[in-house]
Amino acid sequence: MLQTDKTEPKAAQTMSSTELSATLDNAQPDNDPNVLIGHLTQVRGDGFEARLLPLDSDSPVVKVGDHEVLVGQLGSYVSIKQNGIRTLALVFQDIEKSEADNSEPRSAGKSRSLALIPLGEIDEKGSFQRGIRSYPTTGAAVYTVGVDELKPIFMKFRGYRFNLGYIPTHPSLAVSLDPSALFGRHFAILGQSGSGKSWAVSSLVQRAIAAMPNAHVILLDLHGEYCWKDDQGNAHSAFKPGTVRAIDARELEIPYWLMTFSELIDLLIDRSDDGSSTQIAFLREALYVLKKKSALKLGIDNISIDSPIYFSLADLYKSFKNANEQRGDFGKKQGALFGQFDEFLVKLQSKLSDTRYDFLLKPKHRNNSESLSGLLRDFVGLGKPKSQVTVIDLSPVPFDVRPGVSAQIGRLAFEFNYWNPRNREFPILLLCEEAHAYIPRESGSQYDGTRKTMERIAKEGRKYGVGLGVVTQRPHELSETVLSQCGTYICLRITNPDDQSYVRDLVPESEGDLTNTLAALGRGEAVVMGEGAPLPIRFQIYRPDPEPNSSDVDYHKHWKDGLEDLDVENIVDLWRRQGR
Numbered sequence: 001m002l003q004t005d006k007t008e009p010k011a012a013q014t015m016s017s018t019e020l021s022a023t024l025d026n027a028q029p030d031n032d033p034n035v036l037i038g039h040l041t042q043v044r045g046d047g048f049e050a051r052l053l054p055l056d057s058d059s060p061v062v063k064v065g066d067h068e069v070l071v072g073q074l075g076s077y078v079s080i081k082q083n084g085i086r087t088l089a090l091v092f093q094d095i096e097k098s099e100a101d102n103s104e105p106r107s108a109g110k111s112r113s114l115a116l117i118p119l120g121e122i123d124e125k126g127s128f129q130r131g132i133r134s135y136p137t138t139g140a141a142v143y144t145v146g147v148d149e150l151k152p153i154f155m156k157f158r159g160y161r162f163n164l165g166y167i168p169t170h171p172s173l174a175v176s177l178d179p180s181a182l183f184g185r186h187f188a189i190l191g192q193s194g195s196g197k198s199w200a201v202s203s204l205v206q207r208a209i210a211a212m213p214n215a216h217v218i219l220l221d222l223h224g225e226y227c228w229k230d231d232q233g234n235a236h237s238a239f240k241p242g243t244v245r246a247i248d249a250r251e252l253e254i255p256y257w258l259m260t261f262s263e264l265i266d267l268l269i270d271r272s273d274d275g276s277s278t279q280i281a282f283l284r285e286a287l288y289v290l291k292k293k294s295a296l297k298l299g300i301d302n303i304s305i306d307s308p309i310y311f312s313l314a315d316l317y318k319s320f321k322n323a324n325e326q327r328g329d330f331g332k333k334q335g336a337l338f339g340q341f342d343e344f345l346v347k348l349q350s351k352l353s354d355t356r357y358d359f360l361l362k363p364k365h366r367n368n369s370e371s372l373s374g375l376l377r378d379f380v381g382l383g384k385p386k387s388q389v390t391v392i393d394l395s396p397v398p399f400d401v402r403p404g405v406s407a408q409i410g411r412l413a414f415e416f417n418y419w420n421p422r423n424r425e426f427p428i429l430l431l432c433e434e435a436h437a438y439i440p441r442e443s444g445s446q447y448d449g450t451r452k453t454m455e456r457i458a459k460e461g462r463k464y465g466v467g468l469g470v471v472t473q474r475p476h477e478l479s480e481t482v483l484s485q486c487g488t489y490i491c492l493r494i495t496n497p498d499d500q501s502y503v504r505d506l507v508p509e510s511e512g513d514l515t516n517t518l519a520a521l522g523r524g525e526a527v528v529m530g531e532g533a534p535l536p537i538r539f540q541i542y543r544p545d546p547e548p549n550s551s552d553v554d555y556h557k558h559w560k561d562g563l564e565d566l567d568v569e570n571i572v573d574l575w576r577r578q579g580r
């Protein structure tokens with residue numbers, strides 16, 4: 001006989017055989033959302049195991065209200081009831097045990113057990129509280145949960161109208177996230193290549209600007225996926241016209257004089273070089289003198305080495321050259337720094353003559369301190385026309401300079417709101433695609449300056465209204481500081497066990513077991529964990545409209561009836577000019 005909610009079974013440490021003999025196929029739903037499906041057999045601090053009641057058929061479906069529920073489906077929810085306490089748990093593993101595993105004899109020969117992650121408690125009024133204060137004991141009854149019961153929990157944040165997806169088993173259940181927690185406390189979108197990260201980013205941003213028309217999103221686009229031109233030169237975007245501004249990172253012209261001292265070191269000095277400490281010391285001195293001179297023209301007398309004040313790179317070169325050639329005593333004695341900067345000068349000279357660095361080292365427009373405000377306007381979407389999303393296309397920027405440019409963009413976002421007296425009323429979000437490429441985990445690399453900048457945003461950004469969203473397929477190569485500062489994790493498919501266990505250590509401890517399910521996710525399917533979601537949810541992300549330009553190359557189509565010839569001269573020309 002099937003028990004329902006109405007007669008709560010008394011708590012028991014061991015299951016009685018009458019309870020076990022109840023079969024699901026006798027289920028008389030009675031429109032009650034709570035159908036008894038099994039009992040707890042194991043209770044640990046971080047997870048439960050429940051044995052399902054014996055099944056007569058292979059498809060254990062019970063009718064819950066008007067819906068059919070496949071009992072024990074991964075990602076579905078169950079409630080555990082005991083002594084008036086209801087615990088909501090998520091099914092994360094379905095285990096079939098043969099008779100030998102069981103101490104008790106079974107009629108069907110096999111039994112099914114479910115591994116459950118407890119999520120929180122539901123009180124009498126049906127409201128949900130995250131976390132478990134009082135644990136059930138073994139023997140506690142496990143029930144199905146009805147959609148109507150889940151709705152208020154899932155849609156706790158529905159007032160924000162920021163719905164990101166739906167539950168595949170219950171498409172009417174929208175998953176709404178809390179935008180302030182998600183954007184304000186940073187988030188990560190993790191998943192292997194092709195799992196749906198770029199689509200998730202598009203959907204997320206589209207839905208954010210639809211729900212919040214004064215959103216300010218800066219999106220670092222490494223592959224030209226969010227704004228692109230087709231063969232005829234027509235512009236396309238993953239965001240509706242009027243909401244987006246696409247900027248070619250080279251045209252944005254973030255000039256060298258905006259770089260911090262430590263970023264300039266990254267660019268100009270090889271830290272592993274024997275003479276690097278002398279070079280660094282002299283760079284500090286020379287830079288300060290040059291900036292000070294410019295600052296006086298602006299009427300500012302107190303500056304730091306990092307102040308965004310124009311200086312001429314040619315003058316910097318001259319300072320180093322003079323010191324390098326300096327002789328005393330009428331040319332008889334060599335100066336203290338004589339010959340110390342040979343290597344530095346060669347390195348700087350080669351950077352200056354490398355056209356790939358022109359956008360950084362030879363700015364055409366931004367070659368005075370006054371040009372900074374225009375740059376910032378364009379950057380945060382306050383230029384003409386205004387836009388909610390600024391997509392900064394890094395794809396035309398040479399591969400090895402992208403980290404430097406990304407760091408600049410990150411730092412500008414941070415500095416902008418750091419110095420903005422109304423930053424709390426003008427929060428911005430910096431979304432970094434392929435973040436591992438420029439926010440590396442290892443220190444001592446060429447990207448130390450970049451990493452420091454992004455880590456600073458991760459640590460301090462929330463105070464100044466600068467949110468960070470990092471998107472990566474290689475979580476263990478991304479700065480640990482940045483990842484661990486994220487409040488919300490949207491995890492798509494991850495099959496690599498190392499990556500899975502890395503993610504497990506990042507997410508809230510009680511939700512760690514959920515990372516075991518990541519390998520089983522379909523495209524665009526995600527598990528969201530952390531503060532931005534009302535509870536950990538496995539869900540399908542809505543398809544973006546329009547879609548980003550991230551689709552896989554169709555080998556079949558193009559190898560079957562694709563191009564027969566190509567303009568190879570043009571390829572060579574583009575390569576030479578380093579412009580795509």
Ligand SMILES: Nc1ncnc2c1ncn2[C@@H]1O[C@H](COP(=O)(O)OP(=O)(O)O)[C@@H](O)[C@H]1O
Pocket residue numbers: 191192193194195196197198199200523524525540541542543544550551552
């Ligand atoms: N939410 C979704 N719904 C349906 N299909 C999706 C969804 N997300 C991704 N896909 C499919 O997966 C493909 C790869 O997605 P993409 O976002 O480019 O992956 P990634 O950025 O992780 O490499 C897309 O071209 C699309 O066909």
Ligand SMILES: [Mg+2]
Pocket residue numbers: 197198550
């Ligand atoms: Mg992608």
